Ligand SMILES: Nc1ccn([C@@H]2O[C@H](COP(=O)(O)OP(=O)(O)OP(=O)(O)O)[C@@H](O)[C@H]2O)c(=O)n1
């Protein structure tokens with residue numbers, strides 16, 4: 001069994017909309033609906049726990065999506081806190097060896113082929129895996145005045161995406177260890193790396209973008225309107 005954990009307790013500050021970006025309209029649904037369906041439509045994913053901000057649980061879709069159960073819990077101050085809360089809210093029937101797929105509510109354009117490859121390669125890895133995109137642009141380091149002061153080597157650099165796939169017990173322990181150490185972790189792979197574990201990078205599509213600013217929403221509208229292969 002594989003369950004999804006969907007962190008959806010953010011406020012979308014950088015987006016600047018009157019409501020959190022995961023609840024904005026996109027291609028006939030809400031952003032969060034696309035993100036949930038993108039993971040729940042895979043036959044190997046059995047359900048999801050969504051971490052919500054207090055007061056956000058009035059979306060009618062919380063009971064099931066695509067015929068699969070969707071549970072909710074209250075997220076935390078940081079994304080890692082929300083993921084940890086959702087891990088603790090998974091059904092007790094899932095033992096610690098079960099795989100958990102962590103996918104941002106703000107990533108609605110996940111392609112089914114990327115998810116299938118992540119599950120196949122990740123479940124064959126002793127640690128787990130994450131979708132990622134190799135950096136293909138030259139990287140500049142800015143000075144305090146916003147001028148380019150150096151060019152950073154980009155060989156072996158990747159942009160982490162989601163979903164990220166780890167076993168329930170290992171990920172829970174890694175996130176709890178990071179919390180005890182007061183270490184800020186921006187993604188699940190970072191929590192594992194802190195412990196010396198090396199999850200597999202699975203190359204994902206560049207269009208699996210995270211909705212962060214209004215320009216991202218416009219691009220996502222274009223992406224989702226063009227492909228009938230997506231949920
Ligand atoms: N305390 C938090 C912060 C973020 N998230 C979720 O983590 C994902 C990625 O986070 P991000 O893009 O940073 O979302 P926000 O925190 O809402 O954005 P901002 O930083 O602009 O406020 C989103 O689905 C967001 O809802 C969460 O569950 N709990």
Ligand SMILES: C[C@](O)(CO)[C@H](O)COP(=O)(O)O
Pocket residue numbers: 079104159160161162186187188210
């Ligand atoms: C988890 C993530 O989407 C991987 O790139 C990213 O770290 C989220 O960062 P944010 O600042 O919380 O949006």
